[in-house]
Amino acid sequence: MNHRKQLNLDTSILVNYVYTQLPENIESDRGSAKILEGDDFYTVIGGKAEGEFVRLCERRHELYEDVVKFLRGTDSDLVDYAPLSRDIHLSDNDKKHIRKDIQMSWYEMEKREQLSQLRRCVQDFELFRNQIPNQIVDQTYPKSSNPELQRRIESELEINHDCEIIVDAVEISNRHSISVLVAIDSDIISDTNSDAIRSIIEDLTGDPLIEIISAEDL
DSSP: OTTSEEEEEOHHHHHHHHHHHSGGGSSOOSSHHHHHHSSSEEEEEOHHHHHHHHHHHHHHHHHHHHHHHHHHHSSOOGGGOOGGGSSOOOOHHHHHHIIIIIITTSTTSOHHHHHHHHHHHHHHHHHHHHHIIIIISSEEOOOOOOHHHHHHHHHHOOOTTHHHHHHHHHHHHHHHOOOEEEESSOGGGSHHHHHHHHHHHHHHHSSOOOEEEEGGGO
């Protein structure tokens, strides 16, 4: 581990990696593959990232299964699938994903091929839900609590659930000296938010403790 750069991974890294492994190039690699497949990095995640990732895998698994059920049980086409009319719980990102990444991208594909690819997605999300936190990532740490830090970030910045990612990152840096937090397409990697987060941490602890970077900048 000593010769490997140590990285704390945001949920976005894990999700991007899964989609680079799925059929039909649903999402392009944004730097996650070199982080998780090579020998250059020692990777960890906090409890918030693990929990978010597992829940996303469960929702996407259920979503793809439901689309398969819809296509097999009706004469309708993939573009006719309407998540709001189905008995499943989805986030706004899930709904955007099925519309943009699946329905709009696969509409010219034959129905048989659509079903084949969706079944593959079902299988892969079941596999990766356990494999990434337990086998691919080097270490998973429990979720942390820092009410004062969380209140400051929530009151000064609009980064939603990423606030808890930051709380975990500060604890991981404090306890394990892993200070680099890596993300993709996240509010926390903008220069404005990154600087503000470090300033808040430094104000409370005397040290900014973490560095926040984009995977594409590694």
